[in-house]
Amino acid sequence: MTSNAVSVKELSKKFGKFVAVDKVSFDIPEGEILGLLGPNGAGKTTTIRMLCGLLKPDSGSANVLGYDVAKNPEEIKKRIGYMSQKFSLYNDLRVAENLDFYAAIYGISQASERKKRVDELLEIAGIKDFRRELTKNLSGAWRQRVALSCAIIHDPKMLFLDEATAGVDPLARRSFWDLIYQLAGRGISVLATTHYMDEADYCNIIAMMYQGKIVALAGPDEIKEQQPGVLIHIETDKPVEAQEFLTEDNTVINSSVQGVQLHVTVPDEQAIPNLRARLDQAGFAVHALEVIQPSLEDAFTAIVQREREES
Numbered sequence: 001m002t003s004n005a006v007s008v009k010e011l012s013k014k015f016g017k018f019v020a021v022d023k024v025s026f027d028i029p030e031g032e033i034l035g036l037l038g039p040n041g042a043g044k045t046t047t048i049r050m051l052c053g054l055l056k057p058d059s060g061s062a063n064v065l066g067y068d069v070a071k072n073p074e075e076i077k078k079r080i081g082y083m084s085q086k087f088s089l090y091n092d093l094r095v096a097e098n099l100d101f102y103a104a105i106y107g108i109s110q111a112s113e114r115k116k117r118v119d120e121l122l123e124i125a126g127i128k129d130f131r132r133e134l135t136k137n138l139s140g141a142w143r144q145r146v147a148l149s150c151a152i153i154h155d156p157k158m159l160f161l162d163e164a165t166a167g168v169d170p171l172a173r174r175s176f177w178d179l180i181y182q183l184a185g186r187g188i189s190v191l192a193t194t195h196y197m198d199e200a201d202y203c204n205i206i207a208m209m210y211q212g213k214i215v216a217l218a219g220p221d222e223i224k225e226q227q228p229g230v231l232i233h234i235e236t237d238k239p240v241e242a243q244e245f246l247t248e249d250n251t252v253i254n255s256s257v258q259g260v261q262l263h264v265t266v267p268d269e270q271a272i273p274n275l276r277a278r279l280d281q282a283g284f285a286v287h288a289l290e291v292i293q294p295s296l297e298d299a300f301t302a303i304v305q306r307e308r309e310e311s
Contacts, residue, residue: 038208053069231264243264
């Protein structure tokens with residue numbers, strides 16, 4: 001039976017009167033990837049800082065690799081890997097020197113063992129050709145791979161990624177996630193916070209956060225399938241104005257503007273002809289209208305709208 005690398009029960013944290021994390025609960029089985037999704041200010045970073053032993057919870061409990069985050073934060077710090085958008089690399093050191101430095105920081109004292117581990121990580125991360133390159137000369141995507149290698153140089157069984165792909169182009173983000181998959185295949189469990197909804201499909205489990213609470217917890221496909229009604233993709237010259245017009249329509253469950261497109265959820269396909277007729281009568285030029293499968297962004301938008309209505 002698979003055990004959990006992380007178990008979180010009713011975890012909460014306040015800053016003054018502000019509730020940053022509100023009774024959050026989830027598990028991460030060994031070797032699986034949990035994506036903690038949500039907008040900035042949702043409570044993702046506060047959650048990850050508590051799990052890394054950097055912040056003490058106000059209530060609730062959490063165990064990481066068998067250690068209580070409140071009672072044994074130092075034991076947790078030694079056994080996890082952590083990488084954020086601001087992970088520090090030393091620009092005046094070469095790539096291999098950065099890895100060797102972090103290996104020493106994490107307690108790998110023997111030079112021969114450090115070299116073995118550095119060579120292994122250079123190979124896994126696909127950066128062995130850059131081992132003698134000064135870090136400051138690398139592109140953002142390659143620096144990201146070096147930073148990840150430094151974070152796992154001590155072979156941790158749990159890896160925390162806090163907005164680690166922020167500011168990196170989409171192709172580099174996809175390549176980075178391919179590397180995370182390799183690590184998970186080696187038995188490393190991963191918690192990744194992100195506000196990029198497209199990254200969530202890489203995760204085994206999704207925990208969507210909003211205003212400090214987890215508002216959805218399931219696999220990516222399950223979250224999409226749980227959404228009520230039928231989702232319609234509409235192309236029109238004025239998507240923002242069309243959305244505002246449709247907010248007055250009681251047959252519309254929810255709607256969102258995504259770029260130049262409008263996504264509208266209605267109870268069933270029988271509502272589609274009347275919806276198009278109302279848009280035509282209101283003077284909106286509809287260039288395309290089709291039923292589509294919801295994305296995680298659509299699901300998150302619908303969940304947040306329901307939360308707002310219920311609060």
